[in-house]
Amino acid sequence: MAQTILPLLLGALLAISSVSACIYKYGTSPDSLAAPHGGSHWDHGRNGEDWDGVDAAGKPWICMSGKRQSPINVPFSNVLDNTGSHVPSSLQTKWSYPVLVSNGSNIQVINNGHTIQVEWTSPWTGNAKIAVPANATDNTTVTSVLHMKPDARATYVTATPYQFHFHATSEHLLAGRYFPLELHIVHKVTGLPGCAKGCYTVTGILFELSDGADNSVLNSIWYNMPTREGEIKHLPKGAQIELGRLIPKTSERDYVTYEGSLTTPPCSEGLLWHVFTQPQKISRAQWSQYRAAVGLKDCTLKNATTTTTETTNTTETTNTTSSEHVHRHHRLHRHLLSEEATTSHPEDYTCEIVQYGSNFRVSQLTYGRTIKVARAI
Ligand SMILES: *[C@@H]1O[C@H](CO)[C@@H](O)[C@H](O)[C@H]1NC(C)=O
């Protein structure tokens, strides 16, 4: 009996969802910037365990095959005691992030379907300085610092940030502990022959919950955080981003560093990672707002509401509990969205947040990689 009713139920839901409500999760909305541009579709639904697609050129991603993937669970010895391998002070990375001020159009907060990302178009002098061997060759890249001897002669190359974004919960774990939120500042390295084709370094900042006030440094972004995939907001004129105050203060700038990858497809490797071990604070309200922005939405096509007729007759004959019913209903609607995408625009929908979301990749095997700790100078 169940076998004969199910197709009817599915048919009824299909008929409804094509004209009225739809539910989508982060990364699968009709207007999502995360929609594949030639490459395979991906989302955080399985936290990266199913990222076996191809890029726009048909080249397989290396998420499943790579041996230097990120994130990782940073071992105890690199976080909590002094037995780990250390970066001497002479080779430590130095961050300098002056205030970035909005003129009303130069700073964008983007919900790209995978994360909330901040980008800017105005020139900005923020940078991280990375040590490399003074006698650099064409083979020297940004990860060379991991293998330099403490007394090596060093010079510094400049890593220039061009976007930052967030993950909930954290992607990196410290000695098995995860955090509610992680911020990634993505930099491109210039001025190194071995990086002619592009070298990247990412700085990770972990956040823990405070019972107290909001983290005011995040306010300008949180006040302008788009809740709908594909939506872009500009920071209002005068609003400021103080990345320098989002990272730990100089005296607390312990970090762990290792060679890893992008944490989203195509999971390219060869990145130098820095993760500060001193967590920053975020309020519960801020955390909730972020998870709502990356959460599950129930969306209704505005113009269609009056034309939606009750064709749900068949569903009443099934013996599902109401919660099962809701569950199937939502899943199906989400699934259908990709078909609607070609005919609908974001403005045509009104959406309601129905479930918090997350956007992290699970931690990856280290395969004996070098992981070093730098203690604040
Ligand atoms: C804001 O800054 C951007 C990037 O520097 C520039 O293109 C734009 O003209 C500026 N707008 C105003 C109103 O000053």
Ligand SMILES: *[C@@H]1O[C@H](CO)[C@@H](O)[C@H](O)[C@H]1NC(C)=O
């Ligand atoms: C750089 O110089 C050091 C000694 O100063 C030497 O041990 C090392 O092999 C050199 N590296 C390269 C890539 O030439």
Ligand SMILES: *[C@@H]1O[C@H](CO)[C@@H](O)[C@H](O)[C@H]1NC(C)=O
């Ligand atoms: C640089 O890389 C090339 C090709 O991978 C290799 O043949 C060469 O020996 C390397 N040079 C040094 C100094 O490591």
Ligand SMILES: *[C@@H]1O[C@H](CO)[C@@H](O)[C@H](O)[C@H]1NC(C)=O
């Ligand atoms: C919905 O109605 C608005 C205003 O009448 C119209 O501009 C828009 O194109 C309609 N959208 C659809 C999908 O019919």
Ligand SMILES: *[C@@H]1O[C@H](CO)[C@@H](O)[C@H](O)[C@H]1NC(C)=O
């Ligand atoms: C609802 O079910 C009744 C009896 O099973 C049927 O006569 C009627 O046409 C159905 N209505 C719709 C909208 O399917």
Ligand SMILES: *[C@@H]1O[C@H](CO)[C@@H](O)[C@H](O)[C@H]1NC(C)=O
């Ligand atoms: C409906 O479900 C209940 C509880 O799961 C079960 O006891 C009952 O036999 C079911 N009825 C039919 C018609 O399948």
Ligand SMILES: [Zn+2]
């Ligand atoms: Zn990231």
